[in-house]
Amino acid sequence: MLQLEGIRIVSLAEQYPGPYATLLMADLGADVILVERPGVGDPARQFPAFHAALNRNKRSVALDLKADGDKQRFCDLVASADILLEGFRPGTMQRLGLGFEAMAAINPRLIYASISGFGQTGPYRDRPAHDISYQAIAGFLHQQAATRSTRLPGDIAIGDLSSGMFAALGVLAALLARTRTGKGAYIDVSMTDGLVSWMSVMVGPVMNGEPLADIAAEPAYGLFECQDGKMLSLSIAHEDWFWRPLCALIGMDDVADLKRPQRTQREIELVARIGKAISAAPRAQWAERLDAAGIPWGPVNAIDEVAADPHFRERGLFSDVVEADGRRRRYVAQPLIIDGQHPGPRRGVPALGEHTEEVLSALSRRPTPSN
Numbered sequence: 533m534l535q536l537e538g539i540r541i542v543s544l545a546e547q548y549p550g551p552y553a554t555l556l557m558a559d560l561g562a563d564v565i566l567v568e569r570p571g572v573g574d575p576a577r578q579f580p581a582f583h584a585a586l587n588r589n590k591r592s593v594a595l596d597l598k599a600d601g602d603k604q605r606f607c608d609l610v611a612s613a614d615i616l617l618e619g620f621r622p623g624t625m626q627r628l629g630l631g632f633e634a635m636a637a638i639n640p641r642l643i644y645a646s647i648s649g650f651g652q653t654g655p656y657r658d659r660p661a662h663d664i665s666y667q668a669i670a671g672f673l674h675q676q677a678a679t680r681s682t683r684l685p686g687d688i689a690i691g692d693l694s695s696g697m698f699a700a701l702g703v704l705a706a707l708l709a710r711t712r713t714g715k716g717a718y719i720d721v722s723m724t725d726g727l728v729s730w731m732s733v734m735v736g737p738v739m740n741g742e743p744l745a746d747i748a749a750e751p752a753y754g755l756f757e758c759q760d761g762k763m764l765s766l767s768i769a770h771e772d773w774f775w776r777p778l779c780a781l782i783g784m785d786d787v788a789d790l791k792r793p794q795r796t797q798r799e800i801e802l803v804a805r806i807g808k809a810i811s812a813a814p815r816a817q818w819a820e821r822l823d824a825a826g827i828p829w830g831p832v833n834a835i836d837e838v839a840a841d842p843h844f845r846e847r848g849l850f851s852d853v854v855e856a857d858g859r860r861r862r863y864v865a866q867p868l869i870i871d872g873q874h875p876g877p878r879r880g881v882p883a884l885g886e887h888t889e890e891v892l893s894a895l896s897r898r899p900t901p902s903n
Contacts, residue, residue, distance in 0.1 A: 534561025534875055539707070542567060542609055543590075545619030546574040548689055549647045549723065551586040552696030554617060557703070558589035559866035559876025562615075565891055566882065567606060570594040573884040588853060588863055588877040593892065594885030597628055606630070608895050611638050615703055619647045622657045632718045642716040643706040645699050649691075651722030663723075666691035670727035671735060690730075691723040698726045751795055751802035752778055755832055760814035763832035764822075766806070777825045782809035848874050855880035 539562045543554045551574070558564040566587070568574055573594070576583040593609070595602040607630075610616055616635060618625055625631045625646070632644045649666060650656040656669075667673055667685055676683060699721045706717040728735060737744055747753055752768035752775060768774045770792050779788035784805060787798075795802060810818065815831060822829045833841065844850065851865040851874065865874040 535870065537561035539563065539615070540565065540613045541615040541617060541703075542606075542613045543617045544625075545617045545647055547576045547619070548586070548692035549695040549699065549721075550617050550619040551576070551583075552693055553645075553647070553699040553703070554590065555586050555588070556696070556700045556866070559874075559878075560868075561875065564590040565609065565613075565887070566590050566592045567595050567597075567609070568592055568884055570596055570885065577884065584861065584881045585863065587881045589879055590882055591887035591891060592882035592885055593888045595888075597630065603629070605892055607635075607638055609891070610635050610642065612895055613639065613642060614707065615643045615645065617645045617647070617699065617703070621660075622646070622648055622652045636716060636718075640716060641710060641714065643703055643710065643719065644716065645703055645719040645721060647695050647699050647721040647723070649723050651725055652720045656724075663689040663691045666724045666727055670724050671731050672727060674734070691727050694726040694730060695721050695723040698729075746796070749796040749799055750792070751799050752806060754803065756807050756810040758813065758815040758818060759811055760816075762815040764810065764815055764818055765830045765832055767828040767830070774827055778806075778827050781821055781825050781827065782806065784809070851877055853877050853880045856883070856886075 536557055539557075541554055541557060541562050541564045543550055543564055544567050545551065545554070554562075554564045554566075566574070571594075573592070574583065574587075576586070595606050597603055597606055632646075635642055635644055646652060648657070649661050650659060664685065667690060670691075672690065673685060675681070699719070702719040702721060706719060710716065734744055736742075747769045750768055750770060752766045755763055755765050757763050766778070768778065772791060775790070775795065776788045779785055784802075787795075787802065787805075790798070813821075818829070819831070831837070838844065839850065847869075849865050849867065850862055852860050852862050855861055861880060863877050866876040868875065
């Protein structure tokens with residue numbers, strides 16, 4: 533039995549944060565029902581590969597929540613659910629008559645989670661934004677602030693993904709509490725709050741007038757180009773016991789006994805020396821040498837190299853699923869390994885409204901929501 537088998541999640545959350553949260557829980561066995569707008573669906577469907585990566589293992593129901601009949605069908609569906617997840621702007625669900633209080637009246641055991649950019653309260657709650665703005669206000673771009681650089685952050689939507697994980701964590705905690713209290717809960721997930729939480733080791737010291745742990749000042753904590761043009765990362769964060777064998781390996785014995793404060797004072801010089809040494813051999817040779825010396829490192833992989841990496845393949849991180857049309861599609865598997873197994877994926881991506889009749893016709897036969 534999968535860990536969340538028997539748990540039903542009704543999701544109105546679109547695009548990235550909510551779909552990622554429900555992806556994690558669907559892989560663990562939850563019955564995730566996407567409620568999508570007829571004829572349109574999740575806006576992410578206009579990017580089929582992006583949408584597919586987030587929505588395997590789920591079912592799709594098409595309902596117009598502004599139409600009385602479909603609104604009642606939605607309420608009937610919520611009455612059968614354990615969890616309702618939504619990602620609209622604050623106040624939208626209340627205007628539709630589908631806020632927490634209204635849904636809790638239908639299903640007192642319901643766990644209702646709202647994901648929004650800035651949360652349900654506060655002066656920014658109604659501000660529109662996307663991930664770069666969440667990162668900016670949460671301090672993720674503090675280096676750009678300090679240097680007045682307009683360099684953009686990476687391609688990964690950190691605010692979206694972190695809020696999806698916080699939503700999943702909050703929902704699972706509320707499910708556990710419900711086994712003791714019998715009551716549902718309301719969970720307010722702010723993308724920006726989550727990012728500030730991830731900045732705790734920097735924001736906390738600043739609030740208390742304490743110095744930051746500047747790991748990046750280590751000369752051997754960075755990216756270096758090899759002879760063949762490929763790159764590798766060295767990740768000696770503060771450890772003298774890694775610095776000494778690195779120096780022995782690359783011919784820098786004269787600085788092998790430097791302690792961290794001395795190394796950071798000579799950062800520019802030492803980075804240049806390390807870079808020159810690394811550039812003298814191709815990455816494959818460095819892989820063998822660095823592994824043999826027990827030095828922390830990693831290749832700087834392109835995306836196609838990630839998909840081909842033998843370590844990830846050995847761990848079963850990529851999985852094939854046969855779609856409804858008979859085509860085979862490869863997915864990144866659920867990263868958790870539980871009792872030696874990846875819990876998902878088990879099936880592919882639903883077409884818009886594919887399960888409307890299946891889900892709605894079965895409501896009258898649905899047992900009481902799980903404990």
